[in-house]
Amino acid sequence: MSFLLKAGLVYTGTREIENGWVHVRHGEIIAVGSGPPPQAGEVVDEPNCVAMPGLVNAHDHMYQWATRGYVPDGTLFQWLRALYPVWARIDADSVRVAARAAMAKLLLCGCTLSTDHHYVFPHGRPGLFEALVEVARELGVRFHPCRGSMSLGESRGGLPPDSVVEREDAILAHTEEMIARYHDPKPGSMCRVAVAPCSPFSVTPELMRDSAALARRHGVRLHTHLAETLDEEHFCQEKFGRRPLELMEDLGWTGDDVWYAHGIHLNDAEIDRIAEVGTGIAHCPSSNMRLGAGVCRVEDLLRAGARVGLGVDGAASNEDANIAMEAHQALLLARVRATSPTALDARAAWRLATRGGAECLGRDDCGSLEVGKRADIACFRVDDLAHAGIKDLVAALALAPPARAQTVIVNGHVVVRDGRLLTADEGEIAREVAATSARLAG
Numbered sequence: 001m002s003f004l005l006k007a008g009l010v011y012t013g014t015r016e017i018e019n020g021w022v023h024v025r026h027g028e029i030i031a032v033g034s035g036p037p038p039q040a041g042e043v044v045d046e047p048n049c050v051a052m053p054g055l056v057n058a059h060d061h062m063y064q065w066a067t068r069g070y071v072p073d074g075t076l077f078q079w080l081r082a083l084y085p086v087w088a089r090i091d092a093d094s095v096r097v098a099a100r101a102a103m104a105k106l107l108l109c110g111c112t113l114s115t116d117h118h119y120v121f122p123h124g125r126p127g128l129f130e131a132l133v134e135v136a137r138e139l140g141v142r143f144h145p146c147r148g149s150m151s152l153g154e155s156r157g158g159l160p161p162d163s164v165v166e167r168e169d170a171i172l173a174h175t176e177e178m179i180a181r182y183h184d185p186k187p188g189s190m191c192r193v194a195v196a197p198c199s200p201f202s203v204t205p206e207l208m209r210d211s212a213a214l215a216r217r218h219g220v221r222l223h224t225h226l227a228e229t230l231d232e233e234h235f236c237q238e239k240f241g242r243r244p245l246e247l248m249e250d251l252g253w254t255g256d257d258v259w260y261a262h263g264i265h266l267n268d269a270e271i272d273r274i275a276e277v278g279t280g281i282a283h284c285p286s287s288n289m290r291l292g293a294g295v296c297r298v299e300d301l302l303r304a305g306a307r308v309g310l311g312v313d314g315a316a317s318n319e320d321a322n323i324a325m326e327a328h329q330a331l332l333l334a335r336v337r338a339t340s341p342t343a344l345d346a347r348a349a350w351r352l353a354t355r356g357g358a359e360c361l362g363r364d365d366c367g368s369l370e371v372g373k374r375a376d377i378a379c380f381r382v383d384d385l386a387h388a389g390i391k392d393l394v395a396a397l398a399l400a401p402p403a404r405a406q407t408v409i410v411n412g413h414v415v416v417r418d419g420r421l422l423t424a425d426e427g428e429i430a431r432e433v434a435a436t437s438a439r440l441a442g
């Protein structure tokens, strides 16, 4: 059975088609056009919407939805030190509840493909990674979970307390097990696993090197935090005598199978190097502003030819999960940094939120509305009070703070309709996350 989406404006990522349509079969886009539409078994008509490629979230920590609002005015290291003991209490149930909230919010805001970087595995609490994958299936998100890790505890000079770090042989064995169980490399895949030691200040160089070798043995991607704060840079200089990117290059993290979160404190040569080797950067403007981490040099990265996507980062440093908002923030922040209104235009911001994120995650079958791509589509209303009458609708959606999405389609399935989630009960998720947050607060 085929599916047809009609919209007042279809923005494919490169073209803008008035009164356009997208024709889908078996989750794949088979035609995009305007004028008389083809026959289809199911039709969704959104004359008051802009339909665009489903948004892509290239960095997140979904368990953090249950620990929002802590250390509202601290630096990254202050914030982490306060939260590690709270995170030490998580179990499969709290991860499930938090992930349902995070994924529901992402879907309701037009995100169709998301990663999650889960790196807290308290001793004796099984099933955390499994819970994330099950929630993505339940809610209908295209999902790239990262098996994260921490192994460098305080007693060995790391930042996290010893109580939340794992043994390295156990990390590597569990990572391999999760890849074998869940990673699907096929085109159109709904689940791909990545390997993601947390950061240079919470894992050993040996684990970074071993993780890269493991990922390459299995043909999966590599992810970590890098160059997020000057504290991290000082840590790397003092402990390893290297700048963060130099350290990662020494450890074999060079290539187009790597994407880093943040990439703020990079010098000119490092920006050129990132672009040259095809490494991705997930820019997380809300989190970076919240923590006062600095401003990613997005324009310079793009000019150098780097792959740049957007991430919401964990909700404990954002208090939200809205990729359209990150596109809005990225646009404004780039202009503040450059003191120029031409620094990042709306279409470039949407490219970060779609194709750019898909490139970070290694997806050439997602991120635009073209024949042969997966049918991941977000429709935003433009006849409401916030947007009605704005001259340039694609620009309007990035210049104004975003609204919730009206209709969201993942792999040809409608998961949000009339601004409501079809795959779960939003009210129930909110009640459960309130109870879980209270329990974790202790």
Ligand SMILES: [Zn+2]
Pocket (backbone or CB within 6 Å): 059, 060, 061, 225, 261, 313, 314
């Ligand atoms: Zn992060």
